[in-house]
Amino acid sequence: MPENPNPTAARRSVGITQVAKHAGVSPGTVSNVLNRPERVATETRERVEAAIRELDYVRNSSGSNLRSGRSDCVGLLVLDVTNPYFTEVARGVEDEAVESGLAVLLLNSAEDHGRQERNLRLLAGQRAAGAVVMPIDDDLSDLRWLSKQGIPWVALDRGDVPVEEGCSVSVDNEAGGLAAGRHLIGLGHERIAFLTGPFSIDQVHRRHQGLLQAVIEAGLDPDTALDLVHVPQLNPEQGEKAVDTVLAGGPRQRSTAVFCANDQLALGFLKGLGRRGLRAPDDISVMGYDDIDVAALVHPGLTTVAQPKYKLGRTAMSLLREHFDDPGHRHERRLFTPEIVLRGSTAAHRA
Amino acid sequence: MPENPNPTAARRSVGITQVAKHAGVSPGTVSNVLNRPERVATETRERVEAAIRELDYVRNSSGSNLRSGRSDCVGLLVLDVTNPYFTEVARGVEDEAVESGLAVLLLNSAEDHGRQERNLRLLAGQRAAGAVVMPIDDDLSDLRWLSKQGIPWVALDRGDVPVEEGCSVSVDNEAGGLAAGRHLIGLGHERIAFLTGPFSIDQVHRRHQGLLQAVIEAGLDPDTALDLVHVPQLNPEQGEKAVDTVLAGGPRQRSTAVFCANDQLALGFLKGLGRRGLRAPDDISVMGYDDIDVAALVHPGLTTVAQPKYKLGRTAMSLLREHFDDPGHRHERRLFTPEIVLRGSTAAHRA
DNA sequence: GATTGACATTGACACGTTTCAATCACGGTG
DNA sequence: CACCGTGATTGAAACGTGTCAATGTCAATC
Numbered sequence: 001m002p003e004n005p006n007p008t009a010a011r012r013s014v015g016i017t018q019v020a021k022h023a024g025v026s027p028g029t030v031s032n033v034l035n036r037p038e039r040v041a042t043e044t045r046e047r048v049e050a051a052i053r054e055l056d057y058v059r060n061s062s063g064s065n066l067r068s069g070r071s072d073c074v075g076l077l078v079l080d081v082t083n084p085y086f087t088e089v090a091r092g093v094e095d096e097a098v099e100s101g102l103a104v105l106l107l108n109s110a111e112d113h114g115r116q117e118r119n120l121r122l123l124a125g126q127r128a129a130g131a132v133v134m135p136i137d138d139d140l141s142d143l144r145w146l147s148k149q150g151i152p153w154v155a156l157d158r159g160d161v162p163v164e165e166g167c168s169v170s171v172d173n174e175a176g177g178l179a180a181g182r183h184l185i186g187l188g189h190e191r192i193a194f195l196t197g198p199f200s201i202d203q204v205h206r207r208h209q210g211l212l213q214a215v216i217e218a219g220l221d222p223d224t225a226l227d228l229v230h231v232p233q234l235n236p237e238q239g240e241k242a243v244d245t246v247l248a249g250g251p252r253q254r255s256t257a258v259f260c261a262n263d264q265l266a267l268g269f270l271k272g273l274g275r276r277g278l279r280a281p282d283d284i285s286v287m288g289y290d291d292i293d294v295a296a297l298v299h300p301g302l303t304t305v306a307q308p309k310y311k312l313g314r315t316a317m318s319l320l321r322e323h324f325d326d327p328g329h330r331h332e333r334r335l336f337t338p339e340i341v342l343r344g345s346t347a348a349h350r351a
Numbered sequence: 352m353p354e355n356p357n358p359t360a361a362r363r364s365v366g367i368t369q370v371a372k373h374a375g376v377s378p379g380t381v382s383n384v385l386n387r388p389e390r391v392a393t394e395t396r397e398r399v400e401a402a403i404r405e406l407d408y409v410r411n412s413s414g415s416n417l418r419s420g421r422s423d424c425v426g427l428l429v430l431d432v433t434n435p436y437f438t439e440v441a442r443g444v445e446d447e448a449v450e451s452g453l454a455v456l457l458l459n460s461a462e463d464h465g466r467q468e469r470n471l472r473l474l475a476g477q478r479a480a481g482a483v484v485m486p487i488d489d490d491l492s493d494l495r496w497l498s499k500q501g502i503p504w505v506a507l508d509r510g511d512v513p514v515e516e517g518c519s520v521s522v523d524n525e526a527g528g529l530a531a532g533r534h535l536i537g538l539g540h541e542r543i544a545f546l547t548g549p550f551s552i553d554q555v556h557r558r559h560q561g562l563l564q565a566v567i568e569a570g571l572d573p574d575t576a577l578d579l580v581h582v583p584q585l586n587p588e589q590g591e592k593a594v595d596t597v598l599a600g601g602p603r604q605r606s607t608a609v610f611c612a613n614d615q616l617a618l619g620f621l622k623g624l625g626r627r628g629l630r631a632p633d634d635i636s637v638m639g640y641d642d643i644d645v646a647a648l649v650h651p652g653l654t655t656v657a658q659p660k661y662k663l664g665r666t667a668m669s670l671l672r673e674h675f676d677d678p679g680h681r682h683e684r685r686l687f688t689p690e691i692v693l694r695g696s697t698a699a700h701r702a
Numbered sequence: 703g704a705t706t707g708a709c710a711t712t713g714a715c716a717c718g719t720t721t722c723a724a725t726c727a728c729g730g731t732g
Numbered sequence: 733c734a735c736c737g738t739g740a741t742t743g744a745a746a747c748g749t750g751t752c753a754a755t756g757t758c759a760a761t762c
Contacts, residue, residue: 012420013478013501015748026712031750041710058500061476062422063748066413066717069363081438081445081457082644090432094459098466103473106432106457108445115449122454125412127364149409150364236648267648274650293433294645297587297618299625366718377742382720392740414718417747 014055015063023051034059065127073103074320075123077116077133081108084292085309086134089156092313093132100321102129109136117142124149130320132156132313138202140165152323154316159335160202167323169316169334173203176305176338177210177259180287183303183340184257185218188349189285193227193246193255195265197234204234204261207289211259227255234261239268243276247284256349257285263292266302270345281347291341300344308336365406366414374402385410416478424454425671426474428467428484432459435643436660437485440507443664444483451672453480460487468493475500481671483507483664489553491516503674505667510686511553518674520667520685524554527656527689528561531610531638534654534691536569539700540608540636544578544597546620547612548585555585555612558640562610578606585612590619594627598635607700608636614643617653621696632698642692651695659687 016034020027025048032040033048040048051057065071076093078086090106097104105128109116116136123131124146131146131153138160146153147166155161159170184192192211199205208228215225229245231238239260246258246269260266266288273279273286280286280300288295291306315334323329367385371378376395383391384399391399402408416422427444429437441457448455456479460467467487474482475497482504486494489511497504498517506512510521535543543562550556559579566576580596582589590611597609597620611617617639624630624637631637631651639646642657666685674680 012747016750017748027749028712028714028751029710032711035750039710044710056496056499058472058475060417060478060748062413062417062478063717064750066411066417066719067748067750069717069750071413081432081441082435084433084435087432087438090459091461094432094461098469104458106459107455108441108457110442110445118449121409124409127411127413145407148407267645271648271650271652294618294648297622297645298649299622301622363717367720368718378719379721379742379744380740383741386720390740395740411718414747415720417749418718418720420720420747 013060014057015060016057019048019051019055019057022055023048069127071127071129072101073105073126073128074317075105075107075119075126075128075131075133077107077109077119077123077131079109079134079136080111081106084294085290085307088292088309089134089313089316092310092315093317094313096314096317096321111136120146124151127151130154130323132316132320134158135161152320154319154323156312156316157203159206159333161333163331163333165331167316167319167331167333169312169319169336171307171312171336171338173206173338174210174213176289176307177207177212178214179210179338179340180207180259180289180305181211181214182218183342184259184285184287184346185214185220187257187285187346189255189257190220190225190349191227191253191255191257192225193229193258194261195229195231195239195242195246195258195269196261197231197238197265201234207261231265234265236264236268236271239265239270240272240275241268243269243272255284257287257346259287259289261289263288263290263295263302263304266304266345267294267298270298270302280345285346285349287346295341296343303343303346304341305338306341307338312336364411365408366411367408370399370402370406370408373406374399420478422478422480423452424456424477424479425668426456426458426470426477426479426482426484428458428460428470428474428482430460430485430487431462432457435645436641436658439643439660440485440664440667443661443666444668445664447665447668447672462487471497475502478502481505481674483667483671485509486512503671505670507663507667508554510557510684512684514682514684516682518667518670518682518684520663520670520687522658522663522687522689524557524689525561525564527640527658528558528563528610529565530561530689530691531558531640531656532562532565533569534693535608535610535636535638535697536565536571538608538636538697540606541571541576541700542578542604542606542608543576544580544606544609545612546580546582546590546593546597546609546616548582548589548616552585558612582616585616587615587619587622590616591623591626592619594620594623606635608638608697610638610640612640614639614641614646614653614655617655617696618645618649621649621653631696636697636700638697646692647694654694654697655692656689657692658689663687 016030017027020030030048033045094104107119120142133153134156155168157170158168161168197204215222231242288302288304291304295302295304367381368378371381381399384396445455458470471493485507486509506519508521509519512519547555566573582593639653639655642655646653646655
């Protein structure tokens with residue numbers, strides 16, 4: 001196997017030593033210029049900086065990480081890059097990270113267990129400074145492994161992480177469900193359909209709990225006031241398909257409002273309505289959850305429960321930063337309260 | 352400053368030497384197990400693998416990259432993580448990358464020049480194996496710099512990259528504009544508004560060229576048949592605001608169809624219509640470009656020009672792979688042809 | 703003029719890995 | 733029995749950087 005010498009590209013890139021030679025100074029000094037500029041005399045520092053510029057030197061982070069044991073990279077493990085909800089969170093994480101000079105590696109687990117594990121191994125291999133991760137389910141073993149590797153993490157959108165295991169930042173899904181319920185009931189709706197995925201998804205389960213509470217506190221009978229419609233996945237297609245089921249009616253009579261566990265479901269539902277020549281809120285009030293960008297884009301606009309996505313990402317990253325600054329740091333759980341965004345898809349029930 | 356020894360976490364993680372000791376073998380052998388398993392006797396290999404498992408060893412990529420000069424990371428520099436168009440491309444890149452055992456670092460330039468440059472420097476610092484990048488504008492100097500650092504790249508969605516500078520994968524925007532024009536004219540529309548951002552955006556400019564060509568080949572007079580409506584940005588808000596301008600009419604008479612340079616614009620336009628009690632296609636036919644997920648979600652569905660986004664990402668990555676396999680590789684330009692997706696927002700013009 | 707201290711700079715080593723020539727063990731062949 | 737070849741293993745030398753004790757310089761103080 002003739003290992004070709006590859007004459008053009010294979011010249012190993014310029015390093016600290018070449019810069020040192022070019023500036024007539026020792027490698028150690030160059031390193032100092034890079035890391036503790038205040039320790040080196042202004043005159044020599046400028047000489048070194050000039051050399052760096054002339055040779056187009058860029059620090060080899062492998063060497064740097066290896067020696068220092070540190071890395072200025074943090075990982076952001078996201079459930080699905082395609083989902084607008086997560087990308088908004090990502091923006092928050094990034095903005096906070098660049099402010100402290102950290103680079104963000106955005107990794108995509110694509111809702112896949114193997115891929116999540118592989119990505120965490122990658123981070124461990126890089127000896128990343130830390131990780132913000134949206135776990136794929138409530139199995140914490142991967143995260144425990146990460147801790148054992150000495151990599152601090154913050155869980156995102158997982159209120160069920162025990163605070164002794166690690167930090168978490170999440171939104172109060174129960175409060176969201178409660179607020180949504182109150183809104184609809186306040187509009188006079190007394191039969192509400194809850195269009196949802198499987199309750200094995202913790203977030204969705206809690207939203208239902210909140211809704212239930214709203215019904216009870218209003219003095220309504222859950223059995224007649226609530227119509228539970230389950231679909232296998234939280235995507236638009238399922239939302240569209242579910243229209244008939246919802247319109248067919250609940251235990252006594254058909255619902256006058258539908259609360260979807262998810263904006264994606266709600267959007268699909270709206271589309272299904274349109275297909276049948278119906279529309280919200282005239283024929284039925286529709287409410288979503290998440291407030292993804294598109295929710296404001298459809299007509300009528302989708303009334304929904306807004307998650308502070310950007311802020312979520314930002315706080316997660318800042319929690320991670322606290323870890324760096326103070327290694328003896330106690331874990332923390334931050335819980336945000338969602339807010340309702342009123343748009344056109346819900347209206348008062350005409351009696 | 353008392354550098355605290357941090358007794359629990361700071362034990363430097365287990366390395367190849369510890370594994371070697373634990374398996375009663377030399378470090379070199381462990382390395383061989385990791386990199387060329389066929390060279391080591393099955394019996395010892397199993398012993399080493401057991402040690403790896405027991406000590407929970409994970410290879411330190413800093414050390415590895417440093418010594419070998421190689422890295423198994425490729426960068427994916429994206430214009431905007433928030434934009435669904437890019438995330439779909441990202442999926443394609445990722446899928447192709449994992450198949451060849453490469454890890455993808457997803458970096459976000461957030462449409463910002465400084466950030467693009469910083470991210471490229473980061474990649475260079477990591478000595479990444481290569482990069483797939485969507486350049487923020489037609490300024491190639493950043494990419495040239497990357498080449499000089501010995502990092503191969505493939506430009507995405509930039510048909511105007513000279514093939515001697517580097518590889519590129521893009522979609523034929525002129526063909527897209529042409530197809531859209533033919534579709535609308537075929538439906539009997541003889542006054543068409545083109546709702547667009549500034550022509551300094553190359554992609555948009557070309558779509559207009561295509562549209563123009565369609566008008567000319569149909570024997571129409573561009574001056575009367577085309578109504579150019581410029582907005583500063585390609586987002587939904589601008590699309591919504593532009594409704595009045597478009598409806599006010601072109602040179603002679605108001606247009607019966609509007610072709611938006613972008614789905615985002617088109618969606619905003621649709622919403623603006625709804626607000627005014629109008630709807631597509633009854634009052635005006637609306638057409639978009641990109642075929643983002645939401646286009647299928649609104650009612651009526653948005654007729655649009657579909658870009659093969661996933662395929663785009665995948666080919667970009669495969670082109671990069673060719674670079675690795677054959678360093679003497681000549682640059683290549685791949686051009687895809689977009690396809691029209693017919694939905695409900697366009698219809699024949701009632702004379 | 704000797705001593706001290708502050709400040710700049712240097713040299714050498716260590717980080718964890720890969721690589722490669724060198725060594726070793728061993729069975730087969732002349 | 734000497735020789736060779738093959739296959740498995742080892743040891744040592746890098747890769748580029750950060751760190752730190754040691755050295756050097758110079759001015760101020762006694």
